[in-house]
Amino acid sequence: MTALVERVRKLSRPARLTIIVSVAVLMMTIAEIVTGTTTLTSRSTASAALRLSIPILLAGLGGLYSERSGVVNIGLEGMMIAGTWFAAWGAWSFGPWEGVIFGLAGGALFGLLHALATVTFNVDHIVSGVAINILGLGAMRFLSSIVYTPETGGSVIQSPPVTGVSTLNFPFLSGGNLFGWHTPDFFGWLELQNIFLLSDFAGIFRGFTGGVSWLTLIGLALVPLSAWLLWRTAWGLRLRSCGEDPWAAESLGVPVLRMKYYAVVISGMLAGLAGGFLVLVQAGIYREGMTGGRGFIGLGAMIFGNWLPSGVLGGSLVFGFGDSLSFRGPAVVRSLILAVAIGLFAAAVYAVTRTRVRTAVIQALVAIGFLAFFLTVQVVPNQLLSATPYLITLLVLAAASQRLRMPAADGARYAKGEAR
Amino acid sequence: MRGGRFLTAVVAPAVALVIAFGLAALALLLVDINPIDAYREMISFGTTTASLIITVNNAVPLFISALAVGIGFKMGLFNIGVEGTYLIAALFAAYVGALFSITTVLHVLSIMLVAVLVGALWAWIPAMLKVKRGVHEVISTIMLNFIAFALSAYLFLNVFRAETAGLTLATDLIPESGRMPSLNPLLGWFGIEPRAGANLHGFLLVAILLGIFYHYLVTKSRFGYDLRAAGINPSAAHASGVSPNRMIIWTMMISGGLAGLVGLSQLLGFFNQYPQDFPRNYGFNGIAVALLGRNHPVGMAFGALLFGFMQRSALILDLRNVPKEIVTIIQGIVVLAVVIVYEVISRYVQRRTVAAAARATASEPETVEAA
Numbered sequence: 001m002t003a004l005v006e007r008v009r010k011l012s013r014p015a016r017l018t019i020i021v022s023v024a025v026l027m028m029t030i031a032e033i034v035t036g037t038t039t040l041t042s043r044s045t046a047s048a049a050l051r052l053s054i055p056i057l058l059a060g061l062g063g064l065y066s067e068r069s070g071v072v073n074i075g076l077e078g079m080m081i082a083g084t085w086f087a088a089w090g091a092w093s094f095g096p097w098e099g100v101i102f103g104l105a106g107g108a109l110f111g112l113l114h115a116l117a118t119v120t121f122n123v124d125h126i127v128s129g130v131a132i133n134i135l136g137l138g139a140m141r142f143l144s145s146i147v148y149t150p151e152t153g154g155s156v157i158q159s160p161p162v163t164g165v166s167t168l169n170f171p172f173l174s175g176g177n178l179f180g181w182h183t184p185d186f187f188g189w190l191e192l193q194n195i196f197l198l199s200d201f202a203g204i205f206r207g208f209t210g211g212v213s214w215l216t217l218i219g220l221a222l223v224p225l226s227a228w229l230l231w232r233t234a235w236g237l238r239l240r241s242c243g244e245d246p247w248a249a250e251s252l253g254v255p256v257l258r259m260k261y262y263a264v265v266i267s268g269m270l271a272g273l274a275g276g277f278l279v280l281v282q283a284g285i286y287r288e289g290m291t292g293g294r295g296f297i298g299l300g301a302m303i304f305g306n307w308l309p310s311g312v313l314g315g316s317l318v319f320g321f322g323d324s325l326s327f328r329g330p331a332v333v334r335s336l337i338l339a340v341a342i343g344l345f346a347a348a349v350y351a352v353t354r355t356r357v358r359t360a361v362i363q364a365l366v367a368i369g370f371l372a373f374f375l376t377v378q379v380v381p382n383q384l385l386s387a388t389p390y391l392i393t394l395l396v397l398a399a400a401s402q403r404l405r406m407p408a409a410d411g412a413r414y415a416k417g418e419a420r
Numbered sequence: 421m422r423g424g425r426f427l428t429a430v431v432a433p434a435v436a437l438v439i440a441f442g443l444a445a446l447a448l449l450l451v452d453i454n455p456i457d458a459y460r461e462m463i464s465f466g467t468t469t470a471s472l473i474i475t476v477n478n479a480v481p482l483f484i485s486a487l488a489v490g491i492g493f494k495m496g497l498f499n500i501g502v503e504g505t506y507l508i509a510a511l512f513a514a515y516v517g518a519l520f521s522i523t524t525v526l527h528v529l530s531i532m533l534v535a536v537l538v539g540a541l542w543a544w545i546p547a548m549l550k551v552k553r554g555v556h557e558v559i560s561t562i563m564l565n566f567i568a569f570a571l572s573a574y575l576f577l578n579v580f581r582a583e584t585a586g587l588t589l590a591t592d593l594i595p596e597s598g599r600m601p602s603l604n605p606l607l608g609w610f611g612i613e614p615r616a617g618a619n620l621h622g623f624l625l626v627a628i629l630l631g632i633f634y635h636y637l638v639t640k641s642r643f644g645y646d647l648r649a650a651g652i653n654p655s656a657a658h659a660s661g662v663s664p665n666r667m668i669i670w671t672m673m674i675s676g677g678l679a680g681l682v683g684l685s686q687l688l689g690f691f692n693q694y695p696q697d698f699p700r701n702y703g704f705n706g707i708a709v710a711l712l713g714r715n716h717p718v719g720m721a722f723g724a725l726l727f728g729f730m731q732r733s734a735l736i737l738d739l740r741n742v743p744k745e746i747v748t749i750i751q752g753i754v755v756l757a758v759v760i761v762y763e764v765i766s767r768y769v770q771r772r773t774v775a776a777a778a779r780a781t782a783s784e785p786e787t788v789e790a791a
Contacts, residue, residue, distance in 0.1 A: 072558075074558065074562065113756075117756055117759075117760060121759075121760045121763050121764070122763055123756070123759045123760055123763055124759065126498050126500070126558050127707075127711060127755065127756075127759050128756060128759070130500070130704065130707050130708075130755065131708075131752050131753075131755035131756040131759075132752075132756075133704070134704060134705075134708065134748065134751060134752035134755065135748075135749060135752030135753065135756070136752075137748065138745050138746075138747075138748025138749045138751070138752055139745075139748075139749050139752070141743070141745040141748070142447070142743050142745040142746060142748075142749055145743035145745060146451050146743060156743075293566055296562055296563075296566065299559070299562070300563065303559065381574050381577075381578065383570050383571075383573040383574035383577065384570060384571070384574050386566075386570050387566060387567045387569075387570035387571065390563040390564075390566040390567050390570075391563075391567060393559075393563050394549070394555075394560060394563045394564070394567075397549070397553070397555045397559065397560065398549055398553045398555060401553045401554050401555055402554075
């Protein structure tokens with residue numbers, strides 16, 4: 001056992017991640033067998049989880065750009081609201097892809113406002129963010145009452161229905177069409193075979209590769225793109241240097257104010273895109289309050305992901321998965337709780353092999369708590385479920401704040417030519 | 421510098437308001453609405469006796485919320501959690517208040533005590549997270565807001581909701597003894613006879629007392645001195661024996677306790693029970709009011725009255741086919757404008773001070789050498 005653990009620890013990061021994910025799926029499979037449900041690893045749960053993750057991911061990436069340049073952005077929610085309204089307006093007036101563009105522009109507008117306040121006028125970043133959240137909500141409702149209210153199907157709180165962005169099935173994997181030829185649906189077939197673990201994996205992959213929106217693919221592609229842009233280009237290095245030490249960056253000739261402007265406007269665009277995604281992929285309509293705090297969950301995903309693109313992706317998948325369960329009924333949540341309990345027991349055993357007795361005891365106790373919860377509670381209320389992303393963020397911050405490293409000058413007031 | 425203080429205390433909010441109303445007027449012009457007419461309607465409707473009473477009623481929770489935010493600001497703590505705190509506290513207070521009945525004063529006081537305790541306990545969480553684990557209070561209070569929304573919704577529907585409720589979902593009614601009497605008789609002494617339905621909430625008196633308490637606490641007490649010292653220069657305060665951790669915990673808990681009282685004026689003066697759609701946004705608007713009033717109790721009182729007035733007078737706009745959301749836009753712009761204007765003015769004052777000092781030293785070179 002110990003030798004095996006040692007070998008796993010020496011593996012590369014992607015390989016380790018694969019093993020962790022596989023173990024997680026194994027736990028869920030076992031939990032499903034015990035509770036007699038199949039929804040936890042079904043294609044519908046997987047595709048819902050992915051669909052719900054993308055807005056969180058986009059908002060989180062938006063936060064990432066801004067905070068990497070040293071500007072704290074709690075106005076993501078307001079920018080996202082602007083994105084939903086403008087995306088719906090663009091899609092309603094022109095078409096779905098124009099909606100995407102307008103969503104980007106709407107978010108960028110509020111990003112520009114945040115940049116103006118925080119970068120040019122050196123206002124406290126939190127204050128500006130709070131103002132943008134108030135302003136975003138009020139301004140969009142104002143626009144709705146003027147633009148949507150007179151239209152059929154529209155009102156002060158919603159737009160007329162709009163056409164969404166189209167979806168695709170991957171050829172060969174999920175039975176998509178290739179030059180008019182209907183390819184076989186491999187994962188779909190495998191999921192129905194009911195083979196232990198293999199079918200569960202197939203269900204998840206079927207959900208990830210079938211009926212995927214083009215916007216989802218764009219959102220996922222933005223993760224490696226952002227990682228490349230921020231960590232592999234000179235532009236990214238300059239941008240990050242503004243978040244670590246703007247005074248040193250200035251002395252090296254980096255145009256700090258301009259870099260911060262770029263970052264915050266990009267941040268607004270991504271938050272706007274996140275809003276656009278809600279309208280054009282999930283709802284097909286603008287509804288007031290449809291963001292439902294997802295901008296803040298994106299912020300949580302960014303913290304969870306330790307201010308790294310891959311981490312933001314991980315965080316948003318976890319939160320999106322949690323989100324998807326609230327639509328799937330109480331039985332699924334129960335089996336997830338069992339899965340968490342099994343996982344924690346496994347982690348406790350692992351801790352014992354590492355001779356970390358205290359950690360093992362704590363993990364075992366928490367696992368027993370989850371198990372007791374599973375055995376006594378029949379229905380987990382949706383209201384409590386909706387709080388899980390926020391709770392997880394708090395717990396991660398509380399447990400791992402020493403291991404998280406945010407940009408050193410994040411939130412610092414910086415004025416050109418001034419000493420620190 | 422006296423001129424500087426006047427500039428920042430009075431001119432900054434005034435300029436910010438002009439900017440906000442100006443930009444909102446532009447927005448109205450863009451959609452073919454005459455802003456002058458709209459504002460005139462707001463003023464004529466907002467200055468009727470009934471409207472003024474409701475303005476004050478609206479201002480009370482905003483003022484208390486601003487006090488809760490302001491005390492944190494005084495030592496550099498940003499408590500965004502007022503919004504969630506007052507919901508949880510009001511729910512518990514409504515539930516506990518409906519459980520028993522004693523003499524009015526004691527009953528009301530015990531309901532307030534419950535609200536303060538729940539609020540302080542809820543704010544204790546981010547305080548401990550900051551002190552023990554170094555979690556920034558802004559992030560933790562944002563997350564705790566959403567947890568509070570979920571938790572209060574859950575507790576309301578599953579635990580505290582009245583069994584006998586008919587169509588409306590609410591907690592049990594608080595008995596007569598637990599309600600705050602209206603101040604209308606007091607108005608009668610001044611010859612003001614408001615029409616039925618416009619009740620000046622008795623919680624106004626509590627708000628005034630809280631404002632005095634805040635002023636005393638911040639400027640006259642040992643605690644307030646430590647508080648401001650820790651806010652202006654934490655390391656110097658630490659060196660002079662002020663424990664930063666202790667200050668953080670106390671300040672957050674006082675802030676939370678004040679936040680707990682935010683919902684009570686509506687609860688004890690109007691609803692007498694906690695309805696499912698308990699009024700929201702006092703917490704976020706309280707931040708705006710605290711910024712507008714620059715954390716000074718008198719300034720925050722003006723700010724709260726102004727916001728309360730806007731909230732009330734906006735109601736006429738819908739009847740005149742003007743979107744009343746323009747008021748939210750004004751409020752959002754005010755927050756941003758007041759901090760920007762303040763920043764610009766304080767930079768100007770600083771430059772002027774530096775220039776004056778430079779002139780003073782340049783005109784007396786001999787004394788410098790002699791020294």
